[in-house]
Amino acid sequence: MGKITADDVRKVAQLARLDLPEAKIATYTGQLERILDYVAQLEQVDTEGVPPTTRAVEVVNVTREDRVEPTDVREELLSEAPQREGDFFRVPKIMAD
Secondary structure (H helix, E strand, O other), X not given: OOOOOHHHHHHHHHHOOOOOOHHHHHHHXXXXXXXXXXXXXXXXXXXXXXXOOOOOOOOOOOOOOOOXXXXXXXXXXXXXXXXXXXOEEOOOOOOOO
């Protein structure tokens, strides 16, 4: 890859919809150049036979069986509502007629 220019940084900023101050363009040009140099180094690593992964350590989800269990807290929960209408919570209207 060729050297990154200030125009390249401006183009990337435009594509990303970033408003970069002109005073920072030189800083970002150098940083982007170093990032791309590092990526080029990583491309040289031999990964033949290495399975693709998303994590260094495998994560296993521990779940329990989903069961419906009747409870007697309905009235208690409804009594906590700021406003109630019968067996329902009353909430402010959010849509116009």
